[in-house]
Amino acid sequence: MMTKEELLEQAFEAQKNAYAPYSNFHVGAAVLTADDHVVLGANVENASYPAGACAEATALNAAYSLGYRKDDIKMIAITSHGDTPARPCGKCRQIIRELAGKQVPIILSNRNETVETTIEVLLPDSFGPEDLLK
Template sequence: MTTSIPKFSPGEAVTEKDGLIHGLSAQELQLLAEQCFEAKTKAYCPYSLFRVGASLLLNTSSPTTSASHIITGANVENASYPVGTCAERVAMGSAIMAGHRLGSFKAVGVSTDIADFCSPCGMCRQFLREFLGLDTPVFMFNKEGTWIVRTMGELLPLSFGPDVLPPREEMRRRGGEEGEDKAKTA
């Protein structure tokens, strides 16, 4: 089953600042949308029949029309249901393997075949949180191409990420102190 690329439009009021939509040019938003819709066509979902496509727009020094600044993923299911992988984690895993890290991503796009908007699942929100700034926009496209957007921080409020962990040196020190305390009480 293929998906024709729809005309993309906001599903809620959008405030543009300096001609940008949540920090993206109209050209970047169009490319993000097209790529996550295209990725959805590659989903392997014979059990749920629920196709999901994801696209990650990379931060670049200049806007481009090239899809090379987008990394995509689709959901991949398995007969052992919990072993399946969501589109967002497939895309982010590919990005990490390509050498991208925190700060590399400008926006995320997610598309499904349903009329309503579908956000990343809880596991994907936590996974994305590891590599996205809390202000990174996540565009969620329905089957008609209408979208809503929320920031990573809005999708995962009061989140736990690498920034809340103490520095490694402090963790090592704490680990050593706990080991000493345990030895003293034994």
């Protein structure tokens, strides 16, 4: 299985493809699947700001589009270039909550600092599919 460091490098590669002419804040994401595939994402902004998409949402949605599901998602790496490793925004926390397991390692890095967390920590006491399916 791919290491955290290798997955982070893939996310840094994806970060180069960010389309962020408005914020100039480039983010990359790499999702590792159980069969050792890596699905990449970058943030893609839009002149109509709310129409933009975050890197981690792009990568997870792409993984699902390829047929992967929650149990297939083994690790998520998210890279950025700010003073601290960017944390997922609120919307992305909800997306990760839905599409990946609560214990899946989420690795955040800006190269100077790397942080490992989980969605259970980032979005505690959350709303999810089981709330609807009762």
